Amino acid sequence: MGDVKVLGFWASPFSGRVEMALKLKGVEYEYIEEDLSNKSPLLLKYNPVHKKVPLLLHNAKPVAESLVILEYIDETWPEGPPILPKDPYERSKARFWARFVEDKCMPAMWKACWSRGEEQEKTKEEAVELLRILDSEIKGKKFFGGDNIGLVDITANFIAYWFGIVAQVVGLDEVITKETHPNLCKWIEEYNNCSFVKENVPVKDKLAEKFKEGIQAAAKSSPDSAS
C-alpha cells in the first residue's frame, strides 16, 4: 500500500471525493486538515502550481487535482472496486460526464447560490437546464456507474449532498425538483441513503454552519466575495 497522505479541507467536496475513493478501495491513509487561510509548507511545497487541496501524497510523491487523483487511485489500487469502467468507450463516457459535472453543473449551481436578484434568476435557470441534461443521463440507472458508485457519482458528490445544504442556507430553492429532475432526485436519494456515503460526508449541521459563516464573512467584506 505504501505511505498515503491526504491534505484536505473537511468542508470541501473536492477533498471529499478523494477520501471517498480511498475508502472505496480500502486504502489506509493519514488525513491532514489544511487551514486554507494559512496554508501549510507541505501543501505549498507539493502543490506549488495551484496551492489547493485536495493533495494526495503517495510515498511522498504528490498528485493534485481531484479528478486526476481519482484516476490515479483507480490505477494504483486496481484490486478494489473499480472507479472507472474497463471498456474504453464506457471510460470515455464516464470521463465526459465527470467533466460535465465539474466544469458546467457545479460552477452554475455555485454561482446561483451566491448571486442575487436578476443575476441569480439567470444563473438558476442555467443550473436547472444543465441538471436536466444530467437527469436524462441517469435515467434507468441506479448510479452513473451502473449498479455501483463510480467516477461520475463520486465527482457529483456536491450535487447529491453539498448543494442541498448550501441552497437551504442561502434560501435558494426550486433548483433540483421532482418535476424537472425526477431521475436525478431518485439518484440523490439512493446516493445519500447508501451507507458508504452516509459514513463519508461531513455532518450536515457543521456544513450548514460553515456556509452561514461564509455568508457573514462575505457580507462584511465585499458583495462579490464567495467562500
Next chain:
Amino acid sequence: MADELILLDVHVSMFGMRVRVALAEKGIEYEYREENLANKSPLLLEMNPVHKKIPVLIHNGKPISESLIIVQYIDEVWTGKSPLLPSDPYQRAHARFWADFVDKKIFDAGRRIWTRKGEEQEAATKELIDALKLLEGELGEKAYFGGDKFGFVDMALITFYSWFYTYETCGNFSVEEHCPKLVAWAKRCMERESVSKSLADPKTVYEFVLMLKKKYGIE
C-alpha cells in the same frame, strides 16, 4: 474488422489538432469532415448534443467528445503502437495534471488576447505568459514534457503553437522573448510528421481570427 472512423473538426481548432496528432501518431486512417460552426451539421448536433462542439470522433457510429478524452480513448483502443500516455500510474497522473493545466490556463487567456483591448488585453497577455513560463519550467531540460518521448502533454500544448502568431500579433508581444526554451521545444515537436501535418498554418489561423473579428465587430 474494418473500423469506421470519422472526425468532425475545424481546421484551425487547437482542440481538433490534438486528435489529428494522436491519430497520426498511431498511424490510424480516418475520414476528416470540416464543420462550419456557423452552420453545424446534423451529424455534429446528433453526436454531441450536450456541447455541440468539435472535435468529435465517431468510432463505428459511437461518438467520443472532448479532445483530451478522445486522445485517451485512442490510446486505450489502439494499444499496439506509439503509447500516448506513460504506463506508470504516477507518470500518467503527472501527464493528466499538466494537460489539465494547459486546458485551464492557455485557451481562455489566449482568447481574451484577441477579443479584448487595453487593460483587459494586457492582463490576458500577462496571464498567458505566466502560464507558458510555468510550463517552460516544467519542461526543464527535457526534450519533451514526456521525457525523451513525445507524449500527452506535448500533444495538449503543441497545438496552441499554431495560435502563437495570432496571440503575439493581437497582443503585441513575443512568446520567444519570454519563453525561448518553450519555442525550441515547439520547433522540435514540429519536426515530427504527425505534428507538422496536423497543425494549421499560423497565418491561416490569423486570417480566420481576422474574419471572426470582422464578423462579430471586434476591433
